[in-house]
Amino acid sequence: MSSDASPAPAKTPVTLREVASLAGVSVATASKALNGQGRMTAETRERIRETARRLGFRPNSLAQSLLRRRSFTVGLLTNDTYGRFSLPVMSGISDALVDKGVSVFLCNVEDDQRLGQLHVDAMLDKRVDGIIATGKRIDRHLPVDLSNLGVPVIYAFTQPDPGAIAFVSDDAGGARLAVEHFWRLGRRRIAHVTGPASFAVVHTRAQAYRDVLTENGLPIMEPLLGSWSEAWGHEAVKKLFDGKLSKSGGEKPDAVFCGNDQIARGVIDALRERGLGVPDDVGVIGFDNWQIVAEATRPPLTSVDMNLAALGREAGLTLLSLVGGEPAAPGIRKLPCRLVVRQSCGRPPDG
Amino acid sequence: MSSDASPAPAKTPVTLREVASLAGVSVATASKALNGQGRMTAETRERIRETARRLGFRPNSLAQSLLRRRSFTVGLLTNDTYGRFSLPVMSGISDALVDKGVSVFLCNVEDDQRLGQLHVDAMLDKRVDGIIATGKRIDRHLPVDLSNLGVPVIYAFTQPDPGAIAFVSDDAGGARLAVEHFWRLGRRRIAHVTGPASFAVVHTRAQAYRDVLTENGLPIMEPLLGSWSEAWGHEAVKKLFDGKLSKSGGEKPDAVFCGNDQIARGVIDALRERGLGVPDDVGVIGFDNWQIVAEATRPPLTSVDMNLAALGREAGLTLLSLVGGEPAAPGIRKLPCRLVVRQSCGRPPDG
DNA sequence: TCCTTCTGAGAAAACCTTTTCCCAAATTGC
DNA sequence: GCAATTTGGGAAAAGGTTTTCTCAGAAGGA
Structure with a gap:
């Protein structure tokens, strides 16, 4: 019936x-x-x-897993509660895995060693097939020991253990992208305003900046290190455009490559306040391509995108192949950045 | 040896x-x-x-789970890939559960019904003890049907099914907090600049704004609806301070309550550009307490915080008690907001 | 007609742990 | 000294699935 x-x-x-x-x-x-x-x-x-x-x-997956010794789950460890870096990474990882029927345990370990151990143990107890570690800083370790766990481990956008497999963004390449873009647009006095010296990427990008300038015979203006804030962008403009620029001759920059989008935002605002036009007088490029910031600047900000979702996807796929028993050489894989051109540095080179 | x-x-x-x-x-x-x-x-x-x-x-957790019919796992469904709303919620949920030995499957379903079904099925197969749904908008459903699943479901910061249990922020209360704060500071001409009419919270907050003004015998300036952007904040200032303000008399506002922090940022910048001092001439309060924005405004922005992490924690705890077999009445629980006072609206009332 | 080969399907072990009986030995009570 | 109880510990089932073996019957060949 x-x-x-x-x-x-x-x-x-x-x-x-x-x-x-x-x-x-x-x-x-x-x-x-x-x-x-x-x-x-x-x-x-x-x-x-x-x-x-x-x-x-x-x-019942539980029964299947028990028998197969394969749970079709992986653990994702992060210490980034709110950040905008690890989120795209996580999303990419999840994307790569869901199609293969693999679910992801999200574990936020903050910076707490005890919490880290707790989560790792829980993951191991639940027989995850593998673990991906990600974090808010590419040059810092998670507060956990992931060596010798008995399951494959991949690092994505965080500092790996020696001998491990890691995926990171190619910061030097990203910086080159920005500086070379300025060069192709005809900018010749390119400054660099970036974050604090305690960040490894600050040095990586600064070196790439110097390299491109040197290769093209341009004068190097010593990178200005500060903080990752808008306020520092303001301040840096003061230093760049007020003072007599030491040895480099005293001419004002016609381009500023910034270490992140917030600095760039500060720089653009400060330039406008002192009557300098962006992009006409000075071009500005940011880093991170944080959409909500890049699009709120006036004019909208050209910025280097680290392709974090792609990075996460790559990490997920590699973990899966490791779980499948395929070998993979240890080492750090750098994935290319891309330049997202908006309106803060003048017409595109082919325009 | x-x-x-x-x-x-x-x-x-x-x-x-x-x-x-x-x-x-x-x-x-x-x-x-x-x-x-x-x-x-x-x-x-x-x-x-x-x-x-x-x-x-x-x-081996798998073996234990199989026997106990309880996996100490819950599924977390979200359609918010990058957002700053569901992240704190997720973090709160995770916090509440990790101490009880419960792990969280993170499932991003985007707005894709197929993906949603895929994830829900996977979670059910893996015998999650319960499911929490969260999302980027409090007034939209996730693209999944969570009724009659055989496991408890809790909604957090997303639109629930009828008869379900949900936790949401008390937007009306949050708006009251802001407007009453202005009132206590002696502001009497309070404007409201907010997002598009398509968002339910826009109306909720606007009504609370009107209520407080009415209760205190203040003139109501019809809320200005626009978008959630800085640009709209700029534009709104133009409307508020240029035009003859219709029936409300023509006097300029001495306070602006904004629908989010980006609008507030735009408002503050626009006020400064036209020579109006914040907080001396005009007080400004934002909504969301998005730290990175609130602290980058000059002066730093007072803002309503929705306590999303606490909301997530509450949701997690409630799910657990449901899993434990304790009954809970269906309905929508509104959790209070709190006002984070910085410097954009003058000295604190008790100062 | 008898032996071999194939076909379709079931029994049982395995994965790992928990829990409910159950039993032999030791102890107690009288 | 004998029955009743307690003590210490084991056997086995259960949870749900997969896989290997096994086996009865049917079909084919001589």
Whole structure:
């Protein structure tokens, strides 16, 4: 009388045993029928499948995992609660894995060693197939020891253990992208305003900046190190455009390459306040391509994008191949950045 | 000779059977020893415990879950890939659960129904104990059907199904906090600049704004609806301070309550550009307390904080009690906001 | 007709842990 | 000294699935 063709409401999950019994076969046969294994008449197989469908049968992953020693889960460790860096990374990882039926345990360990151990233990207990570590800084370790865990580990946008596999952004390449873009636009007095010396990327990018200038025979203006804030961008403009610029001659910059988008925002605002036009008088390029900031600047900010989602995807895929038993050479893989051109540095080079 | 006291490297996890065999007892006894169950000599119990410790034994969660019908896992569904709203919520949830040994599956379903179904099925297959749904908008449904799943579901900062349990921020209360703060500071001509009409919170907050003004006998200036951007903040200032303000008399506002921090930022910048002092001439309050924005404005922005982490924590705890079998009344629980006072609206009322 | 080969399907072990009985030995009570 | 109880510990089932073996019957060959 009732609609027995509709999938069951699954108040309590239906087991293989129930399917088998309703189809009048053993659980072994039922299992084989549903997995396309074993030999049986097409009629039997179809009958079992139909029964399973009708009952809304879905195999219990826990039981499968126990048997297969493979849980189709991975752990994602991060110490970045709010940040905008690890989020795209995480999203990329998740993207790469969901299609393979792999679920992700998200574990925020803050900077707390105890919490880290807690999470790692929990992940191991739950028999994750692998672990990905990510964080808010590429030059800092997570507060956990991931060596010798018995499962594959991949580092993404965080400092790896020696001998591990890591994916990071190519910051030097990203900086080159920016400075070379200025060069191609005809800018010749290019300054660099960036964050504090305690960040490794500050030095990486600064060196790339110097390299490009040197290669092209341009004068090097010593990079200005400060903080990652708008306020520092303001201040830096004062230093760049007020003072007599030491040895480099005293001419004012016609371009500023900034260490992040907030600094760039400060720089642009400060330039406008002192009557300098962006991009006409001075071009500005930021770093991170933080959309909400880059698009709120006037004019909208050209910025280097680290392709973090792609980085995460790559990390996820690599972990999967490791789990599958394929070998992979240890080392740090740098993934290229890309320049997102908006309006803060003049017309595109091919324009 | 070798350091057999150090925990095993756990290349392959050690099982209870191995512990038992090394301790010279049956697995049953070993299990009871480690769980504090059963009866045995203190000596036996300690010997088993010591063996387990030495081997670095950790029980296989999969096997435990299979038996207990409880996986100590919950699924977290979100459609917010990058947002700053659901991140604190997620963090709060995770916080609340980690201490109880519960791990969280993070599932980003974007706005894709297929992806949603995929994730929900995967979670169910993995026998999550419960599901929490969160999202980027409090007035939109996730693209999934979570009714009648067979596991408890909680909604946090997203639109719930009817009859479900949900936690949301008390937007009306938050708006009251802001407007009443202005009132206590002696501001009497309070404007409201907010986002687009398509957002439910825009109306909720606007109504609360009107209510407070009415209660205190202040003139109502019709809320200005626009977008959530800095640019709109700029534009709104133009409308507020240039035009003849319709029926409300023409006097200029001495306070602006903004729908979010970006609008507030635009408002503050625009006020400064036209020579109006903040907070001396005009007070400004934002919404969301997005730290990085609130602290970059000059002066730093007073803003309404939705306490999203606390909201997440509450949701997590409630889910757990539901999983534990305790009943809970359906309905929407509004959690209070709090006002984070910085420097954009003058000295504190008690100053 | 008898032996071999194939076919379809079931029994049972395995994955790892917990828990409920159950039993032999030791202890207690009288 | 004998029955009743307590003590210490083990055997086995359960949880749900997969996979390997095994086996009865049918089909084919001689």
